[in-house]
Each structure stands twice: as C-alpha cells, then as structure tokens.
Amino acid sequence: CLFSFLSSWLPQMVPSRGSHWQSSLLTLRASLPMRAQPKKKKKVDPRREQAQKDRMKKKIKKLEKAAPEMIPIEDFVTPPKYLDSSRVRSLPPLSFEETERRVLLMKKWCLFKQKQDKAEKQAIQTLIAAQQEALKELRLESEELYQAAIRRDEGLFPFEREGPSYTPPLPGYDPPEGKCVDITKVYTQ
C-alpha cells in the first residue's frame, strides 16, 4: 500500500513497478536471458582448472631443477655468542723456560711415538712371517688341509667388541635414572 501511495503522490516521472523482483524496468529484458549463461561455464571451468594445474606443475618443476641447498655443517659454524670479545681468557704470558720446556717435550714425544710405531709394525711383520711359515709347513703336509686353512672365514667379520674402560665394572651397580632428549637438528634437502 506504501508503493501505491508513492506512485499517486509523486508526479508522473517515476514509472510504476509491477513487483519488487524487477530491479529496474530497463533490466527487465536482460534478467531472463541471463539464466541461460551457466551452460557456457561448464566448459570454461575444466579448462581453467587444467590451466591452473599446468601452472602449478611448471612451478614445481622449476623448483626441482634448482640445485638442492647445501646442508650446513653445524661444527664448522661458530655460534655468534662465542665471538664476543668479553669471553677471551686473560692469562699471564708464558715465560721463556716454559716455552723451552714445551718444545723439548714435543721433541721427546715425537721420538717416543716413532719408536712405538716402529715396534708395532715390526710385531705385525713377525706375525705375518709366522703365519706364512705355518701355512708352508701345512702345505707340505697335506694339500686339502691347506686349502681348508686358506679359505675365507665368513663368520669373522663384522667383528664387534667393547673396548676397555678405566675401572672394571662394579658388580651390582645401579646407574641413576635419567632421560635423554635428542635435540639434534635434522635437515632435509
């Protein structure tokens, strides 16, 4: 009733509307054919989606072709907090006697290690010589025993053994409980 009131009140410039579904009289003709458009969208959408997929694949290929990033070795990079100069140790400079003593000790050590190495190599040579002699005698005895002896022992390697510790294991020792949380950073290329 409000519409009819308005149409009667205003001068004859505004055209009267039949119903409020019509947004304007000019679009009357356009509204009906617009509902026929969805049929065209069905063809465009798969093509658009296909084009999108192709673009994504091209991007992925480009990324893969780029060289993989190097994994940083954490041991070779000094964390910045240790480069601070306030951390430098302040010690008195070494005296002349101290440096002399160190140099002489290093020379003695050199000699010691050289003798030790030579003795080890000599021991290995005697070991090998003794084994060769034994195999020679065995060959003189019987060929088949010799062949059995020089065959490879498959069960020998991998050979595992726990090394010696400073004190022997304490019988009945109960180690304290603790939890170990592994915080190593794992990088993937």
Place this chain on the structure above:
Amino acid sequence: TAAAPRPWRLFGAMCLLRLPRITQPLQKEEEEMAALMEQIELEKSHYSDHEIRKLQEEEQLRRRKESAYDDEDEAPSKMVIMAQDLEEKWEQKLLSFKAAPRITDADKNNNRTSLNRKLDSNLMLLVKQKIGNQELWLLPQVEWQPGETLRGTAERAMATFLGDHIQAKVLGNAPYGIYKYKFPRAIRTEDNVGAKVFFFKAFLQSSDLSQAELKEDYLWVTKDELGDYLKSEYLKKVNRFLLD
C-alpha cells in the same frame, strides 16, 4: 689319492686369549704430554657460560662487601644458588662414588688360576699335558683326526679342556704359528719322525667359566709369565704370534 703317509704327526693347539678389560697405565712421556695438551687447550679456549657466571658472581660479592652491606634487601631474602656452590656439590658427588679397584684380590694373592687378575693385559690358557713320558705345561693341544680341518682340531682341544659351553671367537681358518719337533731317537721310526703342532688363536667372549675346567692343572698367564712355564724352543715359536 695314494700318497705315501707323511712321517709327521699333526696336532692342533688353541691359544685362548682373555682380552684386557681396563686400560693400561700411561707411561711417563704419555702423562707429560697429556698434561701439556690440557694446558694448551685451556690457554686457547674462551670462557664458558659457567665460568662467566662464576666471574660475575664473584664481582657481585666483592662489590657487596666493599659497599659494606648497604643494600640488605637483596641477599637474605633471595636464595640464589651460586656457581661455586654448584661446583662444590658436583665435587662431593664425585667423591662419594666408589669405583671398582683396578688391582683385584687375585692380583694381590697372585692366584694364577683366576680370570680376574691382570685386567689390563691379555691372559692365555695353559694346561699341563702328558707328552711321551713327561708332564709339560702347554697350550691345550689334541691330535688331528682324519676327516676334520685343523681349526676343528683346535676347537676340539678347547672343548676337551674347558667343556662345550665356552663362547670363543676363533680368528680365521688359518694357523698362526707352528712348532715342529722330532721325537727322541728311542721312539723314532720310519713312519713316525716327529710332530707338528699348529697354533690357532681365539678370543674369549664370555667371562663366566663356572661350568668349565675338567682338568685341575690349568693357568691363565700373561705373555711375560709364559717364560716361567714353557720350554725355550716352544716359547720362542709361541712368542712370535703373540702381540702384547
């Protein structure tokens, strides 16, 4: 194949080694060098977080003493754990731990039949065997029987003296050494000139030998003590394949 039977009798012997369980003591040069390396490492290093904390706390303590207890609102109410206290606590914990002794009772009694002595060197098994009409201390040996390899003979020798349930790892199929000897003229014949003893090496895996020891006369000795028991020629050949 009908080869003429060789005049040598074959024996397989097993040298069973118990590997060391503790580290050998450092020699004088090694100790001096170790001390020097520690000193150099200390000189080249920077302060760690713990040390910086310690230095700062010492500074604070000093300043508080110099300022003659002006700021009393800090110290008594807060229970701050100082780095020094932490160090002392750790020291106490270390001292309260008692490790097993490196020199065991068997060492002190010189009980050569026990496996618990000389934990820092290799121990070898020696048994008393009757050869001819003599009782000798030898590495356990047994005569070779046709149909088995020499390694099998050596393993049989080990089993004869220690029982079946020992866990030993034999190092390979080849013998490590040989001892050849001729019988005394009285027993020597055309077919039976002498004997060849082939030595094999094995590492003892388990330290528990409670089910073992069929014969009473056995010893576990180190390389240096071998000379007390073995004859000179035999000892010479055995020493060649033993590393110390």
